[in-house]
Every structure is written in structure tokens, then in C-alpha cells.
Amino acid sequence: MKLRFLLPFGAFLIMVIFLGIGLKLDPHEVPSPLIDKPAPAFTLAQLHEPQKTFSPADMKGKVWLLNVWASWCASCRQEHVFFTEFARANPTVNLIGLNYKDEREAGMNWLAKLGNPYLVSVSDTEGSAGLDWGVYGVPETFVIDKKGMVRHKQTGPVDLTILQTVIMPLIEKLNAEAQ
Amino acid sequence: MKKLVLCLFFLSHSVHAEIEVYQFKTPDLELRYQTLTEELRCLVCQNQNIADSHAELAQDLRRKVYEKLNSGESNDQIIDYMTERYGDFVLYRPPFNAKTLILWLTPALTILLGGVGFWSLLKRRETNSDEQLSASEREKLDTLLHTKTSNKK
Numbered sequence: 001m002k003l004r005f006l007l008p009f010g011a012f013l014i015m016v017i018f019l020g021i022g023l024k025l026d027p028h029e030v031p032s033p034l035i036d037k038p039a040p041a042f043t044l045a046q047l048h049e050p051q052k053t054f055s056p057a058d059m060k061g062k063v064w065l066l067n068v069w070a071s072w073c074a075s076c077r078q079e080h081v082f083f084t085e086f087a088r089a090n091p092t093v094n095l096i097g098l099n100y101k102d103e104r105e106a107g108m109n110w111l112a113k114l115g116n117p118y119l120v121s122v123s124d125t126e127g128s129a130g131l132d133w134g135v136y137g138v139p140e141t142f143v144i145d146k147k148g149m150v151r152h153k154q155t156g157p158v159d160l161t162i163l164q165t166v167i168m169p170l171i172e173k174l175n176a177e178a179q
Numbered sequence: 180m181k182k183l184v185l186c187l188f189f190l191s192h193s194v195h196a197e198i199e200v201y202q203f204k205t206p207d208l209e210l211r212y213q214t215l216t217e218e219l220r221c222l223v224c225q226n227q228n229i230a231d232s233h234a235e236l237a238q239d240l241r242r243k244v245y246e247k248l249n250s251g252e253s254n255d256q257i258i259d260y261m262t263e264r265y266g267d268f269v270l271y272r273p274p275f276n277a278k279t280l281i282l283w284l285t286p287a288l289t290i291l292l293g294g295v296g297f298w299s300l301l302k303r304r305e306t307n308s309d310e311q312l313s314a315s316e317r318e319k320l321d322t323l324l325h326t327k328t329s330n331k332k
Contacts, residue, residue, distance in 0.1 A: 027225060028225070030222060030265065030266060030268045031266055031268070032266065033262065033263060033264070033265070033266040033267075034264075101235070127239055131239060131240075131243065131264065132264060133264070134264040134265050134266070136222035136223055136236050136265065137222070137223065
């Protein structure tokens, strides 16, 4: 008799737990299939000096960040503050910008106005590199290790907490890894 | 209020871009294009496939599907291209693997469990109906029925 009441209640509890977990998940955070895979290659013109190109192969042997941004993206502006501060505090961190589906002029004006934390930014006007990297919601930030493997992807704007608790410890860990 | 509604009406029209139309060399290609774009999920508006979505990403992915179809790639090649970049999430019909085991098996398990529960319930009822009243119970029932009818009088 007791089991008759306990069983539905137990089932209800399990459901509540699962729904509770579900509430906390962010459906926009799609796990990237790129993790622990080689960084997709591209060769794109640099934003400031379009006669020069940049390609992920140039960063071989270094730990680096690829931040996908655009001047039309509102939350990029929000995270930009943290990146400029982060770059100033950690000058050894290689931060590369991917100016995604943007106009060159607009991108350069944006950096001139808000500050430029990037070692170099590349113009992905067509969004082709973005497609290869599986970009679906700017801003996105990738961490790439010395071997050229993608080790982490951050979808959406970073903030101080993410930089301090996720990105920076990972960079330190990857820096300690053998090449 | 009227003005606001009117304003929203015009705004919604200017924001909604038309879904582009592609020309195909053969009807077969067009059919494959339709199937593929209906099975690929738009990652921006996640409850829409890329065939229905107005998001810019969906537009890019549609163009990619179109280009790949025209260059002679098979459906599997195109699906692989998408999952390499966006993961299984891009597929409306997720593949059967270790990660999606629960997803695929839960419906069958639920039906199975429900069936077993229902069956045992029926079984229990059957045995219950077979139960006979003992002599003292029958006596008690008789007196109860009797007193009830006599009370009415």
C-alpha cells in the first residue's frame, strides 16, 4: 500500500530534479565538435593592413585566443571592455580578432573608438572562416594550444569571472604543456 | 495605440527579409535541397530548420547546401560537413550513438515500463475478483443488507 503512494511520488521527484537541471542549462550553448580537433585553417587579410594575411598556422607553437567579433554586435561591445583590460594586464597573451561579417571601415572605427586589445584582427567579410569554425552567435572565443588544437570554446560574451576562472587558468595550463 | 500597432506592422515588414529562391538544374537536386534544409537546424533560432529561418546564419547555411549540391556532393557529405562544424545538434534527427542513447531509448522504455505496470495491474484485479467471501463475512453482509432494507420500512 505504501509503495503505491511512494512510487508516483518518487517518479515525480525524479522528474522535478531533471526539470530543475534543465532550467539551469543554456540551450544556446551548443557543445563545439571542434574541441581537441585541429583549428580550421584559413588565410584572410588583416583588418588594418589588408595587404598582409593571417592564418592559424602562423601561431604554431603558441597558445592563442581567437575572438570572433563584429561592430554590429551589441554584446561584443559589452565584452570588449573586459578584453581590453585583460590584454593590458596580460600583455603576453596572444589575442587574435576575427572580424566576422563586418565592413572593414566599420570594424576599424569600432577599434579606434573602443580600444584595440588584439595582436591582429582579420577580416572575415564573407563569414567563410566563421562557418568553418562553427560560429553561430557572436561573440565567440576559442582557445588554441601550441599544437594548433582547439581546446575551449566560449559562446557569448566573456566577463571578468570567465576570464579569471576559465580562460586564464587554461592559458597557463596550456603554456606549461610541451609543444 | 493604433499608431503603435501601425508602426509595428511596418517595422515587421521591413525586418523580415524574403527567403531567397535558388534555381536548380534538375528537379532531383531541388528535392534534395528541400529535404536537407528541412533536416538541418538553425543554431540561432533553434526551434527552426534552416529552410524556415530568416536568420543570417541560416541564409549562409542554405547557400552552402546549394553550392555543395551543385558541385555534386552527396547528402551524406553535406550532413558530415555540417556536423563537423556545428555538431550533432545541427541535425533534427540526431544519430544513434552513446550520447543520444537515452534520447532514443526513453520512449521505448517508457512504453515497456507502462505496459508491464498495466499488465501487473490487470493481473492483480483478476485475482482479486476471484476472492470468495468467508462465511462470517457473508453473514455480516447479510445482516447489513437486511438492516438497511428494514430501516427503510
